[in-house]
Amino acid sequence: MTESFPRWKAYGVSLLTLLVPGLSHWFIGRRARAGAFFALVSGTFLTGVLLHGGLFPFSSTNWLFRLGSVAEMGMGAPYVLGRALGWGRLDLLDTADIMFGYGNTFLVTAGLMNMLLIMDAFDIAVGRKE
Amino acid sequence: MIQDHFLTLLLFSVLVALFFATLNHRDRRGFWISAGKTLGWMVLGSLALAYLMFWTGR
Numbered sequence: 001m002t003e004s005f006p007r008w009k010a011y012g013v014s015l016l017t018l019l020v021p022g023l024s025h026w027f028i029g030r031r032a033r034a035g036a037f038f039a040l041v042s043g044t045f046l047t048g049v050l051l052h053g054g055l056f057p058f059s060s061t062n063w064l065f066r067l068g069s070v071a072e073m074g075m076g077a078p079y080v081l082g083r084a085l086g087w088g089r090l091d092l093l094d095t096a097d098i099m100f101g102y103g104n105t106f107l108v109t110a111g112l113m114n115m116l117l118i119m120d121a122f123d124i125a126v127g128r129k130e
Numbered sequence: 131m132i133q134d135h136f137l138t139l140l141l142f143s144v145l146v147a148l149f150f151a152t153l154n155h156r157d158r159r160g161f162w163i164s165a166g167k168t169l170g171w172m173v174l175g176s177l178a179l180a181y182l183m184f185w186t187g188r
Contacts, residue, residue: 033152040149047141102138109142113149120153130156 004127014122018076021045021114024121037117045078045110048088053103054095055079055088065090068104074111074118135180143172 005013016023022037049055056069072079082088088107093100123129151165 036152037149040145040152044142044145044149047145051138098135099138102142106142109146113146116153 005125007126010122010125013125014118017114017117017121020077021075021117024117025124028121028124030124041075041110041113041117042078044106044113045075048103048106048110049082051099051103051106052093052097053088053100053105053107054090054093055082055107056090057083060090068108071108071115072111074113074115075107076114079111139176140173143169143176146172 004010013027014024016027017025020038021041022034024034025031025037026034054065054068055072056065058066058069058073060066060069086092088103120129147165147168150168151161155161155164
């Protein structure tokens with residue numbers, strides 16, 4: 001079992017995943033897992049973008065899109081970067097396209113996966129999990 | 131188009147199954163058993179639901 005971090009440091013380390021998926025696990029010393037998480041979460045996110053899913057803004061008037069934006073924000077920096085680069089802009093997407101729905105599913109799932117990674121990294125950092 | 135639907139479903143299921151197997155298992159055997167079970171349930175469950183919707187939607 002790895003040496004546990006003080007709680008304040010565990011919060012900081014676990015939030016690193018918001019910069020790059022898997023970065024927290026890398027810092028904790030789970031290098032192989034970190035690489036796998038990076039590939040899986042980034043792959044899910046990029047597939048969503050390539051399938052023309054929407055990166056929803058929180059200011060959306062549609063409550064379902066707003067809910068989706070909360071999940072997608074779990075990606076952290078890639079979400080912000082994607083929005084800044086104009087990926088998944090709703091005004092440029094065909095929302096009637098069946099691939100729009102699939103793309104959204106990938107993007108929302110990637111955000112939720114990243115949130116789970118934050119919690120997992122926190123548990124490892126405080127010594128709750130090996 | 132149905133092939134695209136299926137490939138998308140398969141890709142999504144593979145990514146999710148590998149993610150949860152990596153999250154919850156450290157030993158190789160447990161990893162593959164968990165990934166296989168999740169993948170199987172996701173693919174079969176999704177197909178069952180899709181065909182149910184297809185048949186009842188006519």
